[in-house]
Amino acid sequence: MALTGNQMDQFEAAMPRLKAIAYRLLGSASDAEDAVQDTFLRWQAADIDRIEVPEAWLTKVLTNVCLNELTSARARRETYVGQWLPEPLLAGDPMLGPADTAEQRESVSFAVLALMERLSPNERVVYVLREAFGYPHRRIAEILDITEASAQQMLHRAKKHIAAGRPRTEIDEAAARRIVEEFLAAATSGRTEPLVQLLTADAIAIGDGGGKVPARTRPFEGAVAVAKFMRSLFTPNRAARTLLGGTAEIHVSYANGLPALVVTVDGRVIGVMCLEITADGIAAFRNQANPDKLERATRQWAATDHGEPALRIN
Numbered sequence: 001m002a003l004t005g006n007q008m009d010q011f012e013a014a015m016p017r018l019k020a021i022a023y024r025l026l027g028s029a030s031d032a033e034d035a036v037q038d039t040f041l042r043w044q045a046a047d048i049d050r051i052e053v054p055e056a057w058l059t060k061v062l063t064n065v066c067l068n069e070l071t072s073a074r075a076r077r078e079t080y081v082g083q084w085l086p087e088p089l090l091a092g093d094p095m096l097g098p099a100d101t102a103e104q105r106e107s108v109s110f111a112v113l114a115l116m117e118r119l120s121p122n123e124r125v126v127y128v129l130r131e132a133f134g135y136p137h138r139r140i141a142e143i144l145d146i147t148e149a150s151a152q153q154m155l156h157r158a159k160k161h162i163a164a165g166r167p168r169t170e171i172d173e174a175a176a177r178r179i180v181e182e183f184l185a186a187a188t189s190g191r192t193e194p195l196v197q198l199l200t201a202d203a204i205a206i207g208d209g210g211g212k213v214p215a216r217t218r219p220f221e222g223a224v225a226v227a228k229f230m231r232s233l234f235t236p237n238r239a240a241r242t243l244l245g246g247t248a249e250i251h252v253s254y255a256n257g258l259p260a261l262v263v264t265v266d267g268r269v270i271g272v273m274c275l276e277i278t279a280d281g282i283a284a285f286r287n288q289a290n291p292d293k294l295e296r297a298t299r300q301w302a303a304t305d306h307g308e309p310a311l312r313i314n
Contacts, residue, residue, distance in 0.1 A: 020097025081211030
């Protein structure tokens, strides 16, 4: 069915919010795009004149599409090679959605997106709609076809799981950048001790290669183990040059609302490492190196001015 100009305008006005919701629910920008496209096809086929509140209808349809995708994604991730991490979104990507509050910024971080994998699909929906988009429990209950009390209970459980996995931290942007620069200096010093001093005692390092590039299947845990790994990662050697396929340029940037190191070779993004920085030091490194999850980042990187790299590895 052909849509009128007004009906197209209604969908296009809702599209940025739909994409931001879908990304938080699925942890994948490409899957989020597919979910929004599926929602558009259902909008196109619907009797739109009978839809009283288009925004509510679109959100409900999108949520159902994402719930179906979450079910199949869980099955796929049981056979995923190594650690699973979300697809990164670089600073300025509109799919990041609202970032006015601490809850909104936290809901799109690598740390919380990974923690949301522990939630049931419905708990994930409730958490995202409430914490990131401020939906009232009544509307969330209508979207999920549950009672308002059930929605409140699900939010309580979801927040408890998230809080247990990662305490909330807010850090000044200038201070975060300074710590990242200190980390790069320490990582390239050839010594482990300066790195250990920048890390929390229980620091972790996780890499997602998806079976496409080498990545450890288990995280490095503890300040000393992480420091040794980071020292080796940033020390030039023949094997690294062969693996990288050229000179790697490392830029200090932001991804998913967190300080990040963006690694490029010949303009192609080959890694996005998000750093979780707390008052006690760097608590986590989450490195996305799966090329299938870096295509969007590469396109965005090519379209933006990012200045000179902080480091080159030849």
